[in-house]
Amino acid sequence: MAYKALKAARGGMPGGRDAARMMQKMGMKVDEIPDVSEVVIRTGAKDIVIESPNVTVVTVQGQAMYQIAGGTVSESKPQPSTPIGPSDDDVRLVAEQTGKGMEASRKALVEAGGDLAKAILQLKGQTA
Secondary structure, eight states, X not given: OHHXXXXXXXXXXXXXXXXXXXXXXXXXXEEEEOSOOEEEEEOSSOEEEEESOEEEEEEETTEEEEEEESSEEEEEOXXXXXXXXXXXXXXXXXXXXXXXXXXXXXXXXXXXXXXXHHHHHHHHHHHO
């Protein structure tokens, strides 16, 4: 619906100027997002991938709605994400800066979410 309104407003259909005025009076703004290659919708059970869609943003009273039209649809099972730990270089740096062992440094980096400064301060705070 919004895609047709956008086309009408841009002069693609007869009465486009009237449609644009009506949408403006209603506080509705319709914009197309150019060059969209794919849209991925992730759910707990599956991933829905839509390739080469037309994506339109409809804004009404500050609320943005995205409309996806057309494109090739495929579904797949979501790939389980494996947690990636801190790199050995980061662990070595934290260990050198704090004088702690590699395992303590790795644990501090994991707890700090990979933030080097936070891990170093955390380990230095334990010795103080």
